[in-house]
Amino acid sequence: MEQHAIGVGTVTDRLSSYRQRGSIALTGTVERDSYTTDEMMTVAASRELRDGVVCFVGIGLPSEAANLARATHAPDCFLVYESGTLGAKPDVLPLSIGDGVLAEHADSVVSVLEVFNYWLQAGRVDVGFLGAAQIDRFGNINTTVIGPYDDPKVRLPGAGGAPEIAASAKEVIVMLRHSPRAFVEELSFVTSVGYRHGGDSRKELGYSGNGPSVIITDLGVLRPDPETKEFTLTALHPGRTVDEASEATGWDLKVSDGVETTGAPTDEELRVLRELRERTERARGGQRA
Secondary structure, three states, X not given: XXXXXXXXXXXXXXXXXHHHHOOOOOOOEOOHHHOOHHHHHHHHXXXXXXXXXXXXXXXXXXXXXXXXXXXXXXXXXXXXXXXXXXXXXXXXXXXXXXXHHHHHOOOEEOOHHHHHHHHHOOOOOOEEEEOOOEEOOOOOEEOOEEOOOOOOOEEOOOOOOHHHHHHHOXXXXXXXXXXXXXXXXXOOOOOXXXXXXXXXXXXXXXXXXXXXXXXXXXXXXXXXXXXXOOEEEEEEOOOOOHHHHHHOOXXXXXXXXXXXXXXXXXXXXXXXXXHHHHHHHHHOOOOOO
């Protein structure tokens, strides 16, 4: 499987070049009333993936966005799931990393040890695609507990492979819905490290990965400041405002000069996404992945 180890240059450079070249032609865009905020978030996240990258995918929203990318502009995006499926091509969204649909059409199924040792920790994963329950200004993620660890208000699904993905993937994309409960001043628990305390503090840990490159929400897009590593609002989805994003953030949100507007979903992106969701619901008897 060595032919898929395509990490030439940084993913940041390639994704930046990708967006600048306008490789996704936003033709046939639709009005805001014709799509939901979740659909806008999923489409925006999918556009971050370039064709040909090796992507380690988390379950839930990241899986939906990655499979939308593979079904539209990035057919050769090589999807890796924690359970050992390489080149996964699910026709419906998986409920978990152990869902059989991941293995059904995968190029190969290997051990979890091989996924982490040979692929992730050896630098063969270009992009890690993660969700989060909480995130702070430096892109650190909590998926463990809400409240004190010994007596939490909510016990979350836990770490899974996210800490290793956050540490070793060349770049990390995070997507989650934007609210004060999710974008917090202080995490209840640090499950996966982003830029730690900001600045160069991540480097002190010796991680091989570069850290999170973007956070996609249902309101807009945040990217890290090159020096401080604090996440800054750089784009808003159509119809959204800076005030909305600020009010939905638990810290004093920094806003870049000249905030851009995200391109609305195209007819094709919405068609493919909705068909994927419909197939999944039919297969699950109405249960969403």
